[in-house]
Amino acid sequence: MIRVAYSGICCSELSGYLGKNSLRKPPMIFGHEFSGTIAAIGSRAEAGGRWHIGQRVTANPLVTCGHCEPCLSGRQQLCLSRQLLSAALPGSNAEYVKLPARFVYAVPDEMTLRQAAMTEPAACAIRAAELAAPKPADTVLILGMVPIGLLVLQAVQQYGVREIIAVDMNEERLAIARALGAKHLICPAAVDTLEEVKRLTGGAGVHAAIDAVGAGLTRKQAVLACRGGGRTVFTGLHEEESVLPINIAIARSLIRH
Template identity: 35%
Template structure:
């Protein structure tokens, strides 16, 4: 079968791979219809390299059930599904408490287990969620990043009438803008250095936008909020700079949730750090997109709001490509070619 394998930093190859086979009684093989590039895929491609050289890459996907193990009763060939890529050990202290996102050996496909940049992918039956008829494969491939966002927002107890600041207007930030609206936020402030991304955030429901190039972010926000700050600040950029700045955006007693992953040391100036202490902020780290019962309410909720039309992802997709075009688009992203948002591969073409 056709696939994309990661061999090293900036070394991804379009190659033939062995089609997965049923080995365990709960195995399910899915024919991949759509699979997206995740921000973490870009970081591994550009900065970290693979967990295992030559592993089939990718983990955000949807498709059609091809074959199931003999113990699988909830799925059958022909079912339309999206797949949770996370694999937990089930034995550690966290897993015994059903805190799967905190599993000591948590991994995802595409790292040490073959991923979804391929014509077929295999996972346990419990990792699949059926897709409603009115959710297409493109949208369903983005249930995983949507679930990443809502997993973090659930921690904050965001409530109707809240004011929310979201740092970063990449795919995660743009999903966060929409989820904040769904949660009933009164005001949503999108923050990014790219005015084109800010325009998309505004179109998706941001009340106002802030570009750090126009002045210190906290000063601009305090002007917009008449000195109050926000109830919830979301770090969705994964930048070492914004990971410190985000503490200056909340009102006293507010919440900060980290969705982004800064690949570097975060140096927090005294001004920002004191906001945590003096404003008695609640700071949440958020990892992955899973909860109990596995894979978690994040997945069903994402599909529910995609089906209702309240969570829109089509406008985030800028490129729809074949796997053969993978090496080229990854290199374009690494070279910061403008105009590239969400990239979806169709392994069939």
């Protein structure tokens, strides 16, 4: 049992609150990005000697069985009986949240609890960058400078990428993207996103496009912005269904996640 110190608000939870997300529906308690201190420990976890009351922790909010084929092969995110806090289990937008001890992680002394609450979204961003598999000389497009998009921006740079195009309707978010290392900024309110991508890449398109929004329009733009053999990564969870230019995706040999 963890006493919650900080709990983030995921965009997918905002859409769930508005009735636009099939994974998250009120009156389920939302919240899955959090940190806090241990308030109570079950007998088996206590016997392990790893945890103590008051210890600073964060957690993986995806509770998995540990014995199905995906779990045993290191793909726990595909567990046949997985349950996510805020979707299938009560989340962290509460005074307390509970989950099995094997999904709990100690927070290092040099990290604040506020920083620790960003562990889950940072992990999602790192995974998106991993799927995009950029090379240092690649041009990468990131749609949506929401928190995940800004974290993806930082994760992509760890691959040596410097040609990063950031897209958002909000000028303040674009300013943050610039400060974090985005080389090119696109505001769809001022210019057509795909035309600007075409101009910036000499008509070739980007090597990888990551959609951190999850809207039908941005998913379509991610596919259309890629050059042949590029990679399209979908990480936003806003709209349930989208119409995509599949023939173009097939013709260009795009990798879609």
